[in-house]
Amino acid sequence: MANERVVHTADRAIGSRQLAALLPADVRARPGYRGLADAVRTLILDGRIALHVRLPAERDLAEALAASRATVSSAYDLLRESGYVRSRRGSGTWTELPEGHVPVGAHALLGGGGYSADGDPGIDLAIAAMGAPDGSLADALAWAAPRLPALARSPGYHPFGLPDLRAAVADRFTRRGLATRPEQILVTSGAQQAFALVTSLLCRAGDRVVTENPTYANALDALRRAGLRTAAIAVSDAGWDMEIAESTLRQTVPRMAYVIPDFQNPTGALMPEEQRLRLLAATRRTGTWLVVDETIADIALDVPAPRPLASLAPRGGADHVVTIGSLSKTHWGGLRVGWIRASAKLIAELTAVRVCADMTGSVLDQLVALPLLEGLHRSLPERLDQLREQRAALVASLQRHAPEWSWQLPPGGLSLWVDLGEPVSSALAERARAGGVHIGRGARFGVDPGTFEHRLRIPYTLPADRLDEAVRRLATALHDGVPLAPAVERPHWVA
Numbered sequence: 076m077a078n079e080r081v082v083h084t085a086d087r088a089i090g091s092r093q094l095a096a097l098l099p100a101d102v103r104a105r106p107g108y109r110g111l112a113d114a115v116r117t118l119i120l121d122g123r124i125a126l127h128v129r130l131p132a133e134r135d136l137a138e139a140l141a142a143s144r145a146t147v148s149s150a151y152d153l154l155r156e157s158g159y160v161r162s163r164r165g166s167g168t169w170t171e172l173p174e175g176h177v178p179v180g181a182h183a184l185l186g187g188g189g190y191s192a193d194g195d196p197g198i199d200l201a202i203a204a205m206g207a208p209d210g211s212l213a214d215a216l217a218w219a220a221p222r223l224p225a226l227a228r229s230p231g232y233h234p235f236g237l238p239d240l241r242a243a244v245a246d247r248f249t250r251r252g253l254a255t256r257p258e259q260i261l262v263t264s265g266a267q268q269a270f271a272l273v274t275s276l277l278c279r280a281g282d283r284v285v286t287e288n289p290t291y292a293n294a295l296d297a298l299r300r301a302g303l304r305t306a307a308i309a310v311s312d313a314g315w316d317m318e319i320a321e322s323t324l325r326q327t328v329p330r331m332a333y334v335i336p337d338f339q340n341p342t343g344a345l346m347p348e349e350q351r352l353r354l355l356a357a358t359r360r361t362g363t364w365l366v367v368d369e370t371i372a373d374i375a376l377d378v379p380a381p382r383p384l385a386s387l388a389p390r391g392g393a394d395h396v397v398t399i400g401s402l403s404k405t406h407w408g409g410l411r412v413g414w415i416r417a418s419a420k421l422i423a424e425l426t427a428v429r430v431c432a433d434m435t436g437s438v439l440d441q442l443v444a445l446p447l448l449e450g451l452h453r454s455l456p457e458r459l460d461q462l463r464e465q466r467a468a469l470v471a472s473l474q475r476h477a478p479e480w481s482w483q484l485p486p487g488g489l490s491l492w493v494d495l496g497e498p499v500s501s502a503l504a505e506r507a508r509a510g511g512v513h514i515g516r517g518a519r520f521g522v523d524p525g526t527f528e529h530r531l532r533i534p535y536t537l538p539a540d541r542l543d544e545a546v547r548r549l550a551t552a553l554h555d556g557v558p559l560a561p562a563v564e565r566p567h568w569v570a
Contacts, residue, residue: 089124091131091139097123098140099525106142108149114524115150116159119170122296123524130160130168198545200514203340203489203534205462207407208454211447219442226438234430235422236262236414237441243448244414248398253386258419261426264436266370266401266413268429271297273397273415274331276428277364278303283329287315289492289520289527291340291368294333307522310342312483312492317350321357331364337372337381341520341532342492343485345378348387355388359395369400370413373455376463377486385416394418402444404489405455411437412444462489468539472546477553490534498528499553506552512545 094115095103102114118124130136133151137144151168154160158173226237235241241257248255263269278284280302286295288307298305306327308320324332334354336346346354358365367384375381385396401413415425447454466484469491473480482491495503504516517530531549535542 087127088129089131091135094124094131094136095139097524103140106140106146108146108153111140111142111146111150112153112157115154116157118524119159119172121519121524122299124170125300126170126172128170130170132167197511197513198537198541198548200512200534200537200545202408203532203536204404204408205458205489205536207409208458211406211454212410212443215443215446218446219439223439223442226442231438232435233262233438233441234426234435236260236436237438237445240412240441240445240448243445244416247448247451248383248416251380251383251386253383253398253416255416256419259416259422261415261417261422261429262436262441263399263401263413263415263429264411264433264440265403265408266368266399267293267297268411268432269399269401269413269415270294270333270366270368272425272428272432273364273366273399274298274301274303276421276425277397278330282331283327285320285323285327285329285332285363286522287334287339288522289341289517289530290333290522291335292515292519294368295520295522298333305522310339310344312342314344315346315350317353321353324357324361324363328361329363331366332358333366333368334384335368335371336384337369338374338485338488340368340371340488341490341515341530343483343488343490345381345486346384351384351387355384355392355396359392363395365396367396367398369398371404371488372400373405373451374459374462374489375487376459376466383416397421402447405451405458406444406447410440410444410447412440462535465535465537465539465542466491469533469535469542469546472543473533476543476546476550489536490532493531493533495529495531495553500528500531503531503549503553506555507549510548510552512548512552514545514549 097118098111098114102110115124115130119126130151131139133144133147137147140147151160151162155162155168159171160168161171162168238257240262241260244260244262245255245257261269261272263272274297278301282303283306284298284303285306285308286298287310289310295305306323306329308323309316332354334346336351336354338345354365369383372383373380383398385393385398388396396417398416399413400416402410403413415422417425470484473482473491473493479496481494481496485491500517504514507514515532517527517532518525520530520532521527533546537545
């Protein structure tokens, strides 16, 4: 069975055994107070332990780690001094962040005005997304402008989404091979909201959820904050091991499984059809909701765009499949339009949850999205050509500046999952930040703490000259003559 990493925060406390299970193996084996403090600090920064959660009593944690109470007491003292916990007599020790730090998922982006230590403009490689195609938003706004007054005469509340946009999304699913009616579509404020709504409806704190490992960092954050137990299915350079996946599903019987079968984020892998069929069958046998993230499905660079995974199920055999998507990768992340495709009954239930959160989405955004979605077949080829050129440019830059690194060329998607050959990802990302490069370190994509320290996700979503400069700075940071050591990482926001 895959290892499970658990944080129950529904009662705003974490037990000693739970905390011990989250710590890296080397800290559990030889607990020193500085290493223990650094490990807990990293768990707080990464969101694996939520804020305002009570930590175990010193005696209990010492027993769970087979360490002395003095070791745990000294670690807690260091955490208090650095502002990561607070203690009050009689109420315990609680997690928090020091002044000047922000929670994971809300970190300021270099692309929004970050600069290196010497004042040079920063290069943002944390976001695997492009700016809007030239002229597309202006054309869409021109199309929407004369249609907005009629909509403005209504109260403006469309909790399911604008009817025309729901119909357009449904029609696109149908043309891709998955017959869909408008009542099977809920329009959301992006794919992340879609995932959060699905998770909040289908799961309760303590439920088991299976995810790929590595996987989309913001999805992992959402699962952790919901207090869900995660079991991992490894995705390697060779793809998915479906025998292990089936075994994990059979043994854990999870409430939900979250997968990115189309140009997986961050690896870029594409799940073969035979494995998709096995995944559909395995999740149906275990009664598991299968949540399929199609956010990157259209970014097919070397192969035809895949059919929706749910379309492979026999008639009536896909009721347990929930598909989410958005316009963020094909058009622009600033246009907050996404969707959920599921049974009409589940869509109605999800909409009730959505109303509790934000009532309805932006009418203007949805109106602008309509011509963009309907014209995707015309605009996408040029977008894909640009990405192929930038992918080739990134590969050339890596070969020139960092030939010792390795990677698999993905058939689609937006990034390379680069193997550094040594576990220095966090330290390199920290040093690169000082050089003006903001990048998602490998551990941000891992289910377990301390994993993927030998990996970096490097998107090819910037122009070729910026990619070359970014790789040059990364290689310089690695080869500046000062050995890299494991470092405590400040939170990185990645998309």
